[in-house]
Amino acid sequence: MTLEDLGYNTELENYRVKNHLDSFEVGRVISEHKERYIVKTAEKEYDSEIIGNLRFTANSRSDFPAVGDWVAVSEYNDRNALIHAIFPRKTVIERQAVGKQGEKQIIATNIDHAFIVQAVDRDFNINRIERYLTICYTSNVSPVVILSKTDLIAEEELKALVTGVKERIKQVPVIALSNENQKGLDTIKARIKKGETYCLLGSSGVGKSTLSNNLAGRQQMKTNAISSSTNKGRHVTSHRELLLLENGGILIDNPGMREVGVTDSTQGLEITFDDIIRLSKDCKYKDCTHTSETGCAIIAAVENAEIDRSSYENYLRMEREKAHFESTVAEKRKKAKEFGKMIKQYKKNKNHRT
DSSP states (O other): OOGGGGTOOHHHHHHHHHTTOTTSEEEEEEEEETTEEEEEOSSOEEEEEEOHHHHHHOSSGGGSOOTTOEEEEEESSSSEEEEEEEOOOSOEEEEEOTTOTTOEEEEEESOSEEEEEEESSSSOOHHHHHHHHHHHHHTTOEEEEEEEOGGGSOHHHHHHHHHHHHHHSOSSOEEEOOTTTOTTHHHHHHHOOTTOEEEEEOOTTSSHHHHHHHHHTSOOSOOOOBOTTTOOBOOOOOSOEEEEOTTSOEEEEOOOOSOOOOOSOHHHHHHHTHHHHHHHTTSSSTTOOSSSOTTOHHHHHHHTTSSOHHHHHHHHHHHHHHHHHHHHHHHHHHHHHHHHHHHHHHHHHHHHHO
16 A cells, blocks of 8 residues: 555645654554544554643644544554654535534544435434535535435435436535435435545435445444334444545545534535525625514515525525634633733733833
8 A cells, every 4th residue: 555545645744844754654544533643554553642732832622632633653562652743634525513612623634525414214404405515615626415315215205306406506416325226326426536535524424324335335434223113223333433445535424513603604605505606796785684673685586496595595594603613713812812911910020020
């Protein structure tokens, strides 16, 4: 195996040399377990931890390694290594950290494409797909929608679901998949290119780990049987993990996410809801909130069924989330600045007294 098989390229090598990291080995983080990292190099895999300087200079959780990162490491025994530096990230897929206002959680880094997996047999929800699309577009990651467990519904019902998704979500590939009979699997495999990195996004139990195993051609990720009473898969993936596929692609499986909160995602929202954004230019007022104003082009389009009402309402919810996230971040920065001034003044007064 070579580093290029893991996605290494000339740009990363140039950074390594320019920043005097050529005395270290290069590896990619393929798994994370509570600040312990499995790093894969061209030769072996290391159980790794970060050096103290990286820990003490980190301003937030995003300054720590994440699955998908390229890192500079040094071996200190046959199975263990220290992480000395994190290479610049090409892309970062992230969401609002659950239970922590104004903070982000990294899902994966250096991703080229995301497979958004939504099961058709359970709480099928196009709103959730739009959320995943928004975080993908915000990260400049190319999305593909996969409708899984299609063997559990009738063919006519499946056709109606696919049509509904395509009508609401335009210019995004939609693939119907059955992990049971593997119908649609070849279509997914055909999209995977050697040396490019893909990640699976979706809720618990939608079949991501089974898809990982089918794409890898081996039982790589744990799966549990589907409950006969609920038709729901029992989710067992508890951490992110990077896998090498048979055709040379690189895949990151993720734990299921119950919450997909958007962050400072203006670009992502503009792409996901491009019809709404385009129409907003025709609103009577430049600062139109698209909720109650007279002369709002978007409200008129919803009433005339030119824009799907559910999509419109989903857009407003995510806009409110984005605004709340940004105001929370601004408030935190303001408090940190005020605290810094207070400390500075305290030191100044203390020095003056002495």
